[in-house]
Amino acid sequence: MTGFMLHAGKPLLIAALGAAAMLAACSGGGGVKSNGKKSGAAFSVPIEYHKLANGLKVVLSQDRTVPIVTVAVYYNIGFRIEPRERTGFAHLFEHMMFQGSRNLGKMEFIRLIQTNGGTLNGSTRFDFTNYFEIVPSHKLETILWAEADRMSGLAITRDNLSNQQAVVINEVKVNVLNTPYGGFPWLDMPQYAFKNWYNSHNFYGELGDIEAANLDDVRSFFDTFYSPNNAALVIAGDIVPAEALALAEKYFGPIPSAELPARPDLSEPPQSEEQRFSRIDTLASRPALAFSYRVPERLSPQWYAFGLLDQILVQGEDSYLHNALVKRTGLTGSVSGGINNGLGNKYNYNGPMLWTVSLFHDNETAADSILAAVDTEIARVRDSLVSDEELGRALIKIRSELYDYLEYYNGMGKADLLACFALFDDDPGMINRIEEGFLQVTPELLQQTALKYLDSSRRTVLELQPGRQSASQ
Amino acid sequence: MYKLIILAVTALCAMAVYALPGETPPAGGQPKKFELPPRRTFTLDNGLAVTLVPFGGTPKVAVELVIAAGNIDESASQVWLADLTGMMLEEGAAGMSSEQIARKLAGMGGQLDVGVGPDQTTLSADVLAEFGPEAVAILSEVVRAPMLPGSEIERLKNDLIRRASIQSSRAQTQALEKFREVLYGDHPYGRVFPAEGILQAFTLRDVKDFYDNNFGAARARLYVAGVFDQEAMEASIRQSFSGWADGPAPSANLPAPESRREVYLVSRPGAIQSSIYMGLPTIGPTNPDWLALNVTNFLLGGMFASRITANIREDKGYTYSPRSSISVRRGDAYWAQRADVTTEFTGAALKEIFFEIDRLQGEPPPAGELQGVQNYAAGRFVLQNSSRAGIIGMLAYLDLHGLPISYLENYTENVMKITPEQVQAAAKNYIRDQQMTIVVVGDSASIAGELGAFGPVMQ
Numbered sequence: 068m069t070g071f072m073l074h075a076g077k078p079l080l081i082a083a084l085g086a087a088a089m090l091a092a093c094s095g096g097g098g099v100k101s102n103g104k105k106s107g108a109a110f111s112v113p114i115e116y117h118k119l120a121n122g123l124k125v126v127l128s129q130d131r132t133v134p135i136v137t138v139a140v141y142y143n144i145g146f147r148i149e150p151r152e153r154t155g156f157a158h159l160f161e162h163m164m165f166q167g168s169r170n171l172g173k174m175e176f177i178r179l180i181q182t183n184g185g186t187l188n189g190s191t192r193f194d195f196t197n198y199f200e201i202v203p204s205h206k207l208e209t210i211l212w213a214e215a216d217r218m219s220g221l222a223i224t225r226d227n228l229s230n231q232q233a234v235v236i237n238e239v240k241v242n243v244l245n246t247p248y249g250g251f252p253w254l255d256m257p258q259y260a261f262k263n264w265y266n267s268h269n270f271y272g273e274l275g276d277i278e279a280a281n282l283d284d285v286r287s288f289f290d291t292f293y294s295p296n297n298a299a300l301v302i303a304g305d306i307v308p309a310e311a312l313a314l315a316e317k318y319f320g321p322i323p324s325a326e327l328p329a330r331p332d333l334s335e336p337p338q339s340e341e342q343r344f345s346r347i348d349t350l351a352s353r354p355a356l357a358f359s360y361r362v363p364e365r366l367s368p369q370w371y372a373f374g375l376l377d378q379i380l381v382q383g384e385d386s387y388l389h390n391a392l393v394k395r396t397g398l399t400g401s402v403s404g405g406i407n408n409g410l411g412n413k414y415n416y417n418g419p420m421l422w423t424v425s426l427f428h429d430n431e432t433a434a435d436s437i438l439a440a441v442d443t444e445i446a447r448v449r450d451s452l453v454s455d456e457e458l459g460r461a462l463i464k465i466r467s468e469l470y471d472y473l474e475y476y477n478g479m480g481k482a483d484l485l486a487c488f489a490l491f492d493d494d495p496g497m498i499n500r501i502e503e504g505f506l507q508v509t510p511e512l513l514q515q516t517a518l519k520y521l522d523s524s525r526r527t528v529l530e531l532q533p534g535r536q537s538a539s540q
Numbered sequence: 541m542y543k544l545i546i547l548a549v550t551a552l553c554a555m556a557v558y559a560l561p562g563e564t565p566p567a568g569g570q571p572k573k574f575e576l577p578p579r580r581t582f583t584l585d586n587g588l589a590v591t592l593v594p595f596g597g598t599p600k601v602a603v604e605l606v607i608a609a610g611n612i613d614e615s616a617s618q619v620w621l622a623d624l625t626g627m628m629l630e631e632g633a634a635g636m637s638s639e640q641i642a643r644k645l646a647g648m649g650g651q652l653d654v655g656v657g658p659d660q661t662t663l664s665a666d667v668l669a670e671f672g673p674e675a676v677a678i679l680s681e682v683v684r685a686p687m688l689p690g691s692e693i694e695r696l697k698n699d700l701i702r703r704a705s706i707q708s709s710r711a712q713t714q715a716l717e718k719f720r721e722v723l724y725g726d727h728p729y730g731r732v733f734p735a736e737g738i739l740q741a742f743t744l745r746d747v748k749d750f751y752d753n754n755f756g757a758a759r760a761r762l763y764v765a766g767v768f769d770q771e772a773m774e775a776s777i778r779q780s781f782s783g784w785a786d787g788p789a790p791s792a793n794l795p796a797p798e799s800r801r802e803v804y805l806v807s808r809p810g811a812i813q814s815s816i817y818m819g820l821p822t823i824g825p826t827n828p829d830w831l832a833l834n835v836t837n838f839l840l841g842g843m844f845a846s847r848i849t850a851n852i853r854e855d856k857g858y859t860y861s862p863r864s865s866i867s868v869r870r871g872d873a874y875w876a877q878r879a880d881v882t883t884e885f886t887g888a889a890l891k892e893i894f895f896e897i898d899r900l901q902g903e904p905p906p907a908g909e910l911q912g913v914q915n916y917a918a919g920r921f922v923l924q925n926s927s928r929a930g931i932i933g934m935l936a937y938l939d940l941h942g943l944p945i946s947y948l949e950n951y952t953e954n955v956m957k958i959t960p961e962q963v964q965a966a967a968k969n970y971i972r973d974q975q976m977t978i979v980v981v982g983d984s985a986s987i988a989g990e991l992g993a994f995g996p997v998m999q
Contacts, residue, residue: 110599132596133926134572170563174845174854179565181845182912184919203919205569212565233857233882237813241860241880245813247709305572352709353702383651384630384642394638397695400702427706429698460647467649467668470598477923 111499112473112481115308116489117315121324122296124489125315128303128481136204136304137478140214141486143299144292145194146270147418148331150284155272158191159235159280160288164198165189166227168217173227179213186477191270192410194417195490201477204305208314214300215318218293223285232277239271247350251531252357252425253409259344260359260527265333266419294325299489301482333418335361341523345530355531356434357425358441362406363520365417366492371504372516373422374413376448377405378461381424382468385460387444392426398437399426412472414484414501417491421527434530448517452510465505473498574922576948577931580770586757586786589939590777593765593931599669600649601766602928603676605683606936608790608870609754610659611728617741618750619734620700624742625750626656627699629663631692634681641678648675652682658729659869660940666928669767673776676764680780683755690744701739708733711808712880715817715981718804722977723821723874727795756787761939765928794871797821799977801995805988806981814886814982818893819876822970824868825941829966831951832958833875836966837866839913840900841877847896848877856892858885870940875971883983887990890978894994900967904960918952 115127149157167173180187185202198217200210243249254271261267300319302311338361348355363369381388381404392398404424406413428437453461473481481498488497579593611622630652632638645651648671655662663683665675707713717732724730762781764773799820808815823829841848841864852858862879881889905913924930925948938947978994980987991997 110597130597133922134574135922135926170565174850178845178912181843181916183568184915184922186920186923187844201923203571203922205571207568208566209568212563216563230854230857234853234860237858237880237882238860240813240882245711245811245880247706350709352705383646385639385646385651389642390639397698400699427702429702460643463649463668464646467600467666470600470649470668471666474596474598474600474927477926 110470112485114485114495114498115312116495117312119295119316119320121320121322122294123315123319123322124299124493125312125319126299126301126303126485126489126495127306127308127311128301128485129306129308130303130478131305134204134305135201135477136207136210136302136306137199137201137482138207138210138214139197139199139301139303139479139482139486140218141195141197141299141301141490142293143194143297143490144196145192147193147265147333150288151264151268152276153272153280153284154269154276155235155239156276156280156284156288157196158271159231159277160285161189161191161196161198162231162235163221163223163228163285164217166231167222167224169220169222170216171213172222176213176217179209183209185210192415193407193420195415195487197483197486199479199482201479207302207306207311211302211314211318215322218295218298218319219322221285221289223282225282228280228282228285232280235272235277236274239274239277243271245350247348247352248355248531249348249350251348251355252359252423252529255346256357256359256421256423256527256529259342259529260361260421261335261419263333263335263419265331266335290325291328294327295319295322296324297327299486301486301489303478303482303485335419338525342527343530344528345532347534348531349533349535351531351533353427354430354432354434354533355425355427356437357423357529357531358438359421359423359527359529360521361525362420362422363516365420366497366504368504368507368512369516369520372508372512373520374406374465375458375461375505375508375513376517376521377413377422378464379448379453379457380444381405382464387447388424388441391440391444392437396440398432398440399428402426414472415487417487430533434528438528442523445517445521448513449521452514455510458508458510458513462505466502469502574925574952576925579935582774584757584778584782586782586784588757588760588762588781588784590762591764591935592768592770592773593763593935594768594770595765595928595931596767599767600666600928601669601672601675601764601768602664602666602932603672603679604662604664604763604932604936605679606761606763606939607661607663607683607755608659608759609661610657611731612659612793612869613750613754613791614728614731616726616731617738618746619728619731619738620704621742621746621750622661622754623656624693624696624700624739625747626654626661627696628688628692628747628751629654629682629686631689631696632687634685636681641682644678645675650675652678666766672764672766672768673772676773676776677780680784683760684781684784686751688744688747688751693742693744693747697739697742700734701736704733704736704739711811711813711815711981712817712878714806714808715815715878715979718806718979718981719817719819719876719977722802722804722979723797723799724795725798727797728793729795729797729869729872753788754791757781757784758786759788759790761936763932763935765931797872797874799975801974801976803978803980803991803995803997805984805991805997805999806979807984807999808981809983809985811981811983812883813880814883814889814980814987816879816881816886816889816893816978816980817876818890818976818978819874820972820975820977822866822873822875824871824873825937825943825947829962829970831954832962832966833970834866835910835913835917835955835958836900836963836971837864837875838917839905839910839963840864840896840967840971841893843913843916845912845916847900848893851892851896852879852881852889856885856888858882858889858892868941883986886980886982886987887993890991890994894973897967897971897973900964901971901973904964907960910958910960910963914955914958917955921951921955
């Protein structure tokens with residue numbers, strides 16, 4: 068259960084979609100004109116933002132639709148900046164957070180949540196590790212106590228560590244090593260596309276590194292990164308904010324802050340020409356193709372434009388690439404892609420990032436013929452201005468997608484955005500202003516962004532081929 | 541008028557059972573009442589039943605049309621014809637091309653999703669609130685007047701050939717395929733993947749016949765959940781769907797699955813894990829013991845804190861993702877435990893799984909452990925009824941199995957009544973070791989020898 072979440076960025080409507088937010092049921096979300104611009108009162112997420120004396124960021128968001136509450140603790144430690152000789156350690160450590168703390172022995176945290184009618188998980192991503200619970204709202208205090216207990220200190224034995232090393236190695240096997248297309252492209256692509264070790268190492272971990280981890284590593288990692296001044300706590304759902312804040316203060320307030328290490332230099336050297344790689348997958352039955360472009364800096368004007376380019380090019384069945392590669396030619400059955408695709412979404416990261424698109428194809432189809440069709444579609448947004456109608460549709464899609472993120476997994480998606488905007492931007496209120504940034508994008512900015520960022524000199528191409536021969540490139 | 545469901549999640553469970561060093565967790569407050577969202581149901585003259593559920597505050601609305609048509613309606617030479625028909629439904633309707641439909645729905649913040657399953661096909665769209673009635677109109681045109689253009693069929697057949705090839709290369713799917721073949725034999729549920737030749741042979745005529753024989757208002761139900769204007773929605777539904785012919789009655793091709801204690805080894809040379817899929821046919825939601833079996837399943841292997849997971853993952857470290865579940869279709873169900881285990885622990889993992897099944901059959905669970913599982917089931921029920929898709933899913937589940945709304949209204953109360961003895965009885969009666977079909981996909985050179993201890997090995 069705990070571990071990477073492998074499903075791709077755009078949350079589909081699965082059974083886990085979540086409780087809605089505050090506004091009383093009304094027939095619309097503020098009128099939307101056909102060009103995508105909004106009129107009238109906009110839908111917004113209620114937010115209270117506080118910082119405790121020890122530096123813990125606390126975000127409160129009330130939603131009384133259903134008597135449940137989401138508690139999410141996000142630590143500002145992702146797999147990017149894990150120790151060099153310990154690839155995969157950020158994720159292994161995530162598992163250790165379920166293995167015992169001061170007042171909760173092994174399995175007791177998990178039982179505490181589930182036997183109180185709740186669900187829980189954790190995940191490790193580029194720039195954070197998170198732990199969350201969705202529980203009946205009258206259990207809020209119980210859960211805050213438990214999360215504070217493990218922020219206060221772990222109680223891990225050598226046996227617990229050995230057990231979770233075996234579990235994590237099985238996780239890597241089931242998700243990567245023993246499965247066709249394992250790690251393609253979400254784990255592979257950063258390793259090919261990026262050059263700075265922080266961005267380009269094997270985040271799941273080399274098996275030897277996972278096996279080599281010891282209790283000193285666990286202690287040192289906890290002491291370095293798991294302090295209140297390196298974390299954000301989100302409490303969202305059926306709460307009274309003042310009461311929730313008092314409980315947060317009561318349980319998290321006494322935890323001392325720690326001195327944080329300087330953030331390493333994550334910057335990537337400039338890329339001046341296209342990179343092409345191929346790898347063999349002995350378990351695969353058909354070839355696959357992925358390509359990535361480096362994304363503009365998060366929340367910059369060009370990034371907003373890029374978010375709309377993503378909608379126009381690859382999101383949904385009206386997108387350029389769906390029409391060109393699926394509908395008109397049958398080169399593939401579906402195209403998937405996005406910013407931070409496979410390990411999150413376009414909002415929840417904080418560093419160099421890729422826009423990646425991937426697809427499966429037939430043995431008879433050359434990758435170059437697919438890339439040629441892709442280039443034709445990308446040329447459309449580089450060579451001319453998109454129409455108002457297309458821009459309007461992209462804005463509507465992005466709004467609908469944002470609402471889906473908010474509701475994802477019984478409201479956990481909303482907690483995720485609030486936590487990331489607090490952790491990375493010190494501004495959870497961004498959740499209510501993010502759409503405004505997209506509305507500012509003009510067709511001209513869209514084109515300029517495409518010309519600069521969707522240039523093949525910024526592209527990495529990865530081919531996956533079934534078979535046993537060594538790669539030709 | 542809708543009965544209140546009390547979240548009987550009590551404070552005393554976990555704390556009393558698991559002795560903790562030092563501090564104990566605070567109990568929290570008083571449980572709150574959980575109410576099913578109100579709903580309105582009406583039926584059109586052609587027999588189409590409609591359920592509307594205003595829910596939540598996020599300005600989106602989900603529209604889902606569920607049709608009793610799926611793989612169950614295929615003959616042996618038609619495997620995945622239901623899937624091809626579903627794909628063809630997306631290729632234009634009522635004079636609109638598929639591109640036009642895609643653009644229209646994208647302009648509402650949604651898209652057309654057609655899903656084909658063993659006994660149901662669903663057409664759905666999840667759009668911004670103000671576009672709900674328009675989305676209903678488009679869905680109705682797609683299902684009532686599809687163009688089914690012959691120009692697209694070769695491309696879609698090739699997509700299905702590629703999809704079958706890729707899906708069947710996964711060890712877990714290979715295990716599922718063998719398991720279903722053993723249980724269901726010649727019934728459509730026994731045919732998970734088609735031979736390539738079957739897909740290649742499909743013609744437009746086959747698709748049109750499948751559509752004519754299986755689609756119509758008499759086989760369909762429409763669900764709407766989320767934020768919408770009820771009057772405009774109902775008007776759009778009546779206008780859009782009233783003209784739909786009632787069509788053929790649902791087929792009654794229910795399976796009679798069989799299972800014996802046998803081990804099926806599917807060879808995957810060099811595999812570093814063995815993919816286990818073991819189980820047997822069991823009772824479905826209309827059986828009086830159903831809720832007891834559900835709670836039994838959670839306790840045994842269906843939640844993180846379950847016995848099998850605690851054993852083979854958190855104690856032994858044999859696997860990352862063990863899980864037991866009850867897989868349900870209309871008039872049919874099976875229980876199964878799945879796990880991908882390190883190859884060298886294949887036999888050891890099977891031994892521990894049977895150990896946990898036997899232990900539960902041998903003695904009733906402690907009351908405290910059961911209480912925790914009952915709380916989990918009650919909490920999970922609230923989460924399942926707390927989203928547009930979840931609400932529609934639960935109502936469609938009732939309709940599929942012919943259950944009354946009281947199933948939902950009394951769910952928590954009935955779950956809380958289950959006794960340790962009922963759980964033990966459910967394990968004995970419905971998770972019978974001696975009828976367990978065991979499928980293992982793995983490196984036969986490494987594991988064939990140890991599998992004989994678990995039953996006759998069929999290669």
